[in-house]
Amino acid sequence: MRVHLDAGTCQGHNRCYALAPELFDVDDYGQAVLLVEDDVPSGMHDMARLAAANCPEYAIKITENG
Numbered sequence: 729m730r731v732h733l734d735a736g737t738c739q740g741h742n743r744c745y746a747l748a749p750e751l752f753d754v755d756d757y758g759q760a761v762l763l764v765e766d767d768v769p770s771g772m773h774d775m776a777r778l779a780a781a782n783c784p785e786y787a788i789k790i791t792e793n794g
């Protein structure tokens with residue numbers, strides 16, 4: 729699994745950080761920063777899906793790679 733963050737779409741609600749602090753951080757402007765660019769460890773998949781499902785701007789996309 730990989731997580732993709734569209735920084736141009738992100739409006740900084742910080743829900744992703746609240747739900748998945750191991751995957752997202754917040755920059756000085758309140759915008760989300762993706763912490764895991766490579767394969768997401770399997771133990772964090774549910775957290776990644778939760779963050780994607782709760783982003784009000786649909787800025788977080790998940791791609792599954794088996």
Ligand code: SF4
Pocket residue numbers: 733737738739740741742743744745758759760782783784785786787788
């Ligand atoms: S939940 Fe979505 S809009 Fe909010 S900070 Fe995270 S990526 Fe950005």
